[in-house]
Amino acid sequence: MIDLELPAGDERIADRIARRLQGQILAGEIVPGEKLPSQRKLAGSLGVSREAVREAVVVLQNHGLIETYHGGGSFCKNLFDGFFELPMRDQDQNSHNLQCQVMEMREVLEGEAAYFAALRATDNQRQRLTAEYQRMLERGSGETTLKKAKADLTFHMLIAESSHHFIVMSISQVLYNKYFNAMYGVLSKALKKSGNYPPKIGVQHDQIYQAIMDQDAGEARKVAQQHIRYTRDQMLD
Amino acid sequence: MIDLELPAGDERIADRIARRLQGQILAGEIVPGEKLPSQRKLAGSLGVSREAVREAVVVLQNHGLIETYHGGGSFCKNLFDGFFELPMRDQDQNSHNLQCQVMEMREVLEGEAAYFAALRATDNQRQRLTAEYQRMLERGSGETTLKKAKADLTFHMLIAESSHHFIVMSISQVLYNKYFNAMYGVLSKALKKSGNYPPKIGVQHDQIYQAIMDQDAGEARKVAQQHIRYTRDQMLD
DNA sequence: CAAGCAAAGTGGTCTGACCGAAAGTGTGGG
DNA sequence: CCCACACTTTCGGTCAGACCACTTTGCTTG
Numbered sequence: 001m002i003d004l005e006l007p008a009g010d011e012r013i014a015d016r017i018a019r020r021l022q023g024q025i026l027a028g029e030i031v032p033g034e035k036l037p038s039q040r041k042l043a044g045s046l047g048v049s050r051e052a053v054r055e056a057v058v059v060l061q062n063h064g065l066i067e068t069y070h071g072g073g074s075f076c077k078n079l080f081d082g083f084f085e086l087p088m089r090d091q092d093q094n095s096h097n098l099q100c101q102v103m104e105m106r107e108v109l110e111g112e113a114a115y116f117a118a119l120r121a122t123d124n125q126r127q128r129l130t131a132e133y134q135r136m137l138e139r140g141s142g143e144t145t146l147k148k149a150k151a152d153l154t155f156h157m158l159i160a161e162s163s164h165h166f167i168v169m170s171i172s173q174v175l176y177n178k179y180f181n182a183m184y185g186v187l188s189k190a191l192k193k194s195g196n197y198p199p200k201i202g203v204q205h206d207q208i209y210q211a212i213m214d215q216d217a218g219e220a221r222k223v224a225q226q227h228i229r230y231t232r233d234q235m236l237d
Numbered sequence: 238m239i240d241l242e243l244p245a246g247d248e249r250i251a252d253r254i255a256r257r258l259q260g261q262i263l264a265g266e267i268v269p270g271e272k273l274p275s276q277r278k279l280a281g282s283l284g285v286s287r288e289a290v291r292e293a294v295v296v297l298q299n300h301g302l303i304e305t306y307h308g309g310g311s312f313c314k315n316l317f318d319g320f321f322e323l324p325m326r327d328q329d330q331n332s333h334n335l336q337c338q339v340m341e342m343r344e345v346l347e348g349e350a351a352y353f354a355a356l357r358a359t360d361n362q363r364q365r366l367t368a369e370y371q372r373m374l375e376r377g378s379g380e381t382t383l384k385k386a387k388a389d390l391t392f393h394m395l396i397a398e399s400s401h402h403f404i405v406m407s408i409s410q411v412l413y414n415k416y417f418n419a420m421y422g423v424l425s426k427a428l429k430k431s432g433n434y435p436p437k438i439g440v441q442h443d444q445i446y447q448a449i450m451d452q453d454a455g456e457a458r459k460v461a462q463q464h465i466r467y468t469r470d471q472m473l474d
Numbered sequence: 475c476a477a478g479c480a481a482a483g484t485g486g487t488c489t490g491a492c493c494g495a496a497a498g499t500g501t502g503g504g
Numbered sequence: 505c506c507c508a509c510a511c512t513t514t515c516g517g518t519c520a521g522a523c524c525a526c527t528t529t530g531c532t533t534g
Contacts, residue, residue, distance in 0.1 A: 012485095012486070012487095013486080013487070014486090014487095048487080048488085049487055049488045049489070050488090050489090051486090051487070051488075051489095052486085052487065052488085069495085069496075070494075070495055070496075071494070071495035071496035071497075072495080072496055072497075073496090073497090
């Protein structure tokens with residue numbers, strides 16, 4: 001029986017197993033495509049119950065490290081397989097719902113961020129905003145959706161920082177960090193609908209940029225909200 | 238026994254349960270911080286084994302939606318917890334700057350909360366809102382400022398819950414829990430200026446209440462924002 | 475009213491079992 | 505010799521019941 005008592009004893013056994021297997025995968029002891037030992041064998045060799053192993057398997061599934069087939073076994077996943085199909089997975093009602101909620105929050109949040117950024121952005125932040133905006137213009141097309149999404153995120157995050165508003169910034173960070181996938185999904189949907197990056201989005205980015213530069217806070221809020229609302233509408237059927 | 242056969246039958250039961258619970262969380266049926274039914278009760282009410290429920294719980298844990306404690310139960314997690322951590326002493330809560338920012342955030346946040354509450358509040362929530370509103374009316378004066386602040390908080394939190402908007406609810410909770418002192422400070426200042434509880438606040442509460450009851454979402458947002466803006470103005474010198 | 479203790483509630487783990495799907499095995503006929 | 509078919513084994517999915525450890529609750533007692 002293999003010992004896995006190394007970590008603190010107050011950790012769930014399933015998590016210890018999951019960590020152990022994940023370590024083996026990352027260390028290359030288990031190669032992508034390779035079949036894992038059956039749950040019963042793992043349970044036996046580790047000296048734990050099968051349920052503990054099963055919960056560990058669920059953890060690794062959710063981490064995207066393994067795939068299991070009823071009657072077939074569990075297999076180490078190639079992390080690059082399906083890497084480019086990420087946006088369309090999770091097309092269930094829940095993720096659609098979450099995407100809606102994120103965009104609804106962004107509408108007011110980025111409105112405020114733009115408002116305060118117009119009022120309080122420092123010269124340095126104005127320069128960085130200009131630089132980032134130029135980069136977005138130059139690259140324009142010919143980029144992957146993912147890169148566009150990241151550029152979009154950087155632009156909006158810069159605005160949030162420029163707002164000098166602790167709470168707006170904090171919420172923006174959480175939203176961007178935790179729900180990037182949801183936002184990315186929105187962008188993908190919008191892209192698939194209109195064929196390519198809607199030119200209107202470029203115009204809206206320009207309006208936001210100009211309003212902030214002109215220190216026209218009210219206008220900045222208005223166009224920022226319009227921008228998010230437009231993106232959200234693109235997503236809806 | 239509750240039916241969860243809706244999705245394709247080839248999906249694991251645990252995933253169906255996880256999706257169901259996630260839906261309830263996003264829809265605001267389970268509020269951040271709220272305790273979930275015990276695994277045994279869930280298993281019983283859904284007509285499945287406890288192991289299936291346990292695996293669903295593991296899924297939601299990995300999604301960061303719930304937290305479970307040995308012997309304590311599982312709780313819906315507030316995803317925004319811990320992100321507003323900033324070295325902040327208690328007296329900082331009285332800083333003019335922070336109070337301003339809290340009220341600025343509240344203005345948009347409670348606007349949205351009222352908007353969605355008008356659209357989606359359940360009958361039960363309408364009743365509770367009515368009851369709470371009645372209590373505020375009856376007690377009117379003769380209370381300490383602290384109690385008024387708490388009643389105010391309860392009223393607004395009830396609206397946030399009625400929004401059935403996971404993100405709006407989460408942010409409201411964090412704001413109310415973390416910055417209650419700051420909000421209390423605002424109210425104190427307003428009180429000291431005008432001598433007593435401004436009657437206009439009562440009128441505004443009534444407007445918000447009525448708009449939600451009338452399911453007039455746009456009006457609800459407008460008057461809620463006016464209410465916060467008015468309170469904030471009272472605070473300013 | 476407070477402190478301490480017993481009971482109930484709850485998650486964590488184990489055992490054993492059955493089902494259906496997939497994979498492996500052997501046998502028969504071409 | 506190879507292929508097709510049926511049988512057996514293996515495997516994951518689900519269920520039932522049990523026991524342990526920890527937390528919460530509530531009641532008793534000082």
